[in-house]
Amino acid sequence: MAALRADVGIDLGTASILVYVKGKGIVLKEPSVVAIDNNTNKFLAVGEEARRMLGRTPGNIIAIRPLKDGVISDYNITERMLKYFIQKSLGKMLLKPRLIVCVPSGVTEVEKRAVIEASNEAGAIKTYLIEEPIAAAIGAGLDITEPNGNMIVDIGGGTTDVAVISLGGIVVSKSIKIAGDDCDDAITRYIRKKYNMMIGERSAEELKVNVGCAYPFEEERYMNVKGRNLLTGLPLNVEVSSTDMLEALKEPVQEIVEAVHEVLEKTPPELAADISNRGILMTGGGSLLYGLDKLIEETTGIKTKVAENAVECVAIGTGKSLDWVEVLEKSMDDGQKSRYR
Numbered sequence: 001m002a003a004l005r006a007d008v009g010i011d012l013g014t015a016s017i018l019v020y021v022k023g024k025g026i027v028l029k030e031p032s033v034v035a036i037d038n039n040t041n042k043f044l045a046v047g048e049e050a051r052r053m054l055g056r057t058p059g060n061i062i063a064i065r066p067l068k069d070g071v072i073s074d075y076n077i078t079e080r081m082l083k084y085f086i087q088k089s090l091g092k093m094l095l096k097p098r099l100i101v102c103v104p105s106g107v108t109e110v111e112k113r114a115v116i117e118a119s120n121e122a123g124a125i126k127t128y129l130i131e132e133p134i135a136a137a138i139g140a141g142l143d144i145t146e147p148n149g150n151m152i153v154d155i156g157g158g159t160t161d162v163a164v165i166s167l168g169g170i171v172v173s174k175s176i177k178i179a180g181d182d183c184d185d186a187i188t189r190y191i192r193k194k195y196n197m198m199i200g201e202r203s204a205e206e207l208k209v210n211v212g213c214a215y216p217f218e219e220e221r222y223m224n225v226k227g228r229n230l231l232t233g234l235p236l237n238v239e240v241s242s243t244d245m246l247e248a249l250k251e252p253v254q255e256i257v258e259a260v261h262e263v264l265e266k267t268p269p270e271l272a273a274d275i276s277n278r279g280i281l282m283t284g285g286g287s288l289l290y291g292l293d294k295l296i297e298e299t300t301g302i303k304t305k306v307a308e309n310a311v312e313c314v315a316i317g318t319g320k321s322l323d324w325v326e327v328l329e330k331s332m333d334d335g336q337k338s339r340y341r
Contacts, residue, residue, distance in 0.1 A: 005095040005125075008086065009318035011135070012101050012115065014067045015157025015180055015285065017047075017081075018312060019089040020319030026312055028089045034081050035063045046084050055200040069177040070104040070132075070159035071111045075118060082122035096125035102135045102318045104159040106175025130321050132156070132314055133163035133170060136283040139317030140307040144168050149271030150278060153260060153296070153304075154314065155286025157181050160256050162263045164271055172266045178255045180286040183208055190248035192230065195238050199227035208289065211242045214253045215291025215298075253292065257299055264300060279303035283313040 009020035012032075019028040030047030037044055038060050045053060045063075053063040066077040090097060099119050103112060112129055119127040136154040137144045144150060145168045154161040157180045163173035184204040191199050191207075199207075203225050211221045221242040229236040260280070264272065280302055282293055287306050297304040307313050 006090050006093060006097040007100075007322040008089065008097045008124075009100045009315065009320075009322055010082075010085075010102070010119075011315035011318055012067065012082075012103070013156050013314075014065065014070055014159070017085055018315035019085055020315050020322075021089060022319065022322045025319070026315055028085060029312075029315075030085065032067050032081065033063055033065055034077055035061055036077070037061055043080065043084070046081060051202075054202060068158060070156065070175075071107055072114045072118060075114060079118040079121045082118060086123050096123055098322075099124040099127045100130055100318050100321055101127060102130050102132050102314055104156075104175045105131045105133055105161045105163055105170060105173040106159070130318055131161075131163075131170060131173075132159075133161045133165060133173060134168075135314045135317035135321065136161075136307075137165050137281070137317065138320050139309070139313035139315065140281055140283055142281070148278070149267065149274035151263070151267075151275045151280045151302075153256075153280060153282045153287065155179050155256065155282065155284040155289075155292075156314075157285065160259060160284075160286065162259045164263060164267050164275065166271055166274075171268065171271060172263050174259050174263050176255060176259050178252050178259075179284075180208075182252045183212065183249055183286070183289065186252050187212070187245065187248045190244065191225070191227065191238075191240070194244065195236075196230045197227040197236050197238060198230055199225055203227065207240055207245065208249075211240060212245045212249060213242050213290040214246070214249060215294045216246060217242050217290065249289070253289075253295065256286075256292070257296060260296055260300060264302075276302055279305060281305060281307055283307045283310050285311045 007022040011018040017032045021027050031051040033050040035045040035050040035053045066074040072078045116127045132154050133152040137152050142150050144165050150165045152163050160179045161175045164171045187204040187207050211223045222239050226237050287310050293304045293306050
């Protein structure tokens with residue numbers, strides 16, 4: 001009968017959702033965007049199809065992200081979106097699956113409860129939570145059960161989690177609501193201010209991916225971007241350089257570096273010595289911003305590297321933690337316990 005029930009790990013991200021099914025690995029990776037018809041309240045598209053609609057919909061259709069800053073901002077839509085992704089990943093199941101969902105390290109009890117209830121309503125028999133830095137460390141292949149300090153910087157779409165992990169738990173952590181989406185916003189503001197041009201969410205992301213940097217490139221890079229001229233209202237095309245991006249991203253990047261500093265300052269001396277020897281490990285899509293690892297290494301003096309599979313680390317770690325469901329169940333206190341449906 002065990003084969004009739006699936007164990008599922010979900011990286012419920014602000015920008016994207018990754019679903020890991022035990023025995024299969026990552027089976028789904030889609031943007032956490034939903035397109036809804038306002039008149040009928042019907043789902044028109046979910047995931048990649050809905051993302052393509054962002055900024056391009058008529059009045060009666062809205063394309064929205066139901067998660068903001070790593071937590072649920074629209075409960076009903078999140079529940080329906082989860083239901084869709086679970087069904088898409090598993091197909092028809094005789095028994096309801098068990099879920100492990102990862103959450104940022106700084107979430108409140110109310111936010112945790114919202115994730116548990118939305119997951120259970122979406123079709124899980126039971127939902128467990130795991131904190132993102134722990135999942136990221138497991139996914140990156142670190143042995144977190146040893147009495148050694150490991151430092152993880154997980155930069156997602158909505159939150160950046162910085163944590164020092166030892167003996168399977170978080171010793172010091174800081175979660176800030178500055179991450180990939182804030183970098184996109186900073187680029188949009190910069191382009192508007194410097195070029196008097198309004199660009200869309202997707203164009204800002206493309207700039208970040210192609211010419212964005214936290215540390216100067218060896219050779220200057222350029223990219224053409226199209227938008228609307230704020231003075232004439234007509235379409236405009238400008239060439240944006242990597243130096244522009246360095247300036248645009250200065251503020252959010254600085255906040256991430258400061259969060260790393262803060263956590264290092266609060267780290268016990270023995271663990272700080274371990275981190276100095278082992279280095280800092282970066283995970284999450286935001287860690288792929290060119291030069292961010294170099295900047296952190298330069299400002300802290302500690303070797304910093306980006307995990308091999310940075311984007312999928314949290315999902316892989318969440319999936320691997322499915323082997324410890326019984327341990328998680330024992331460790332969940334009454335405030336976090338989910339209920340059988």
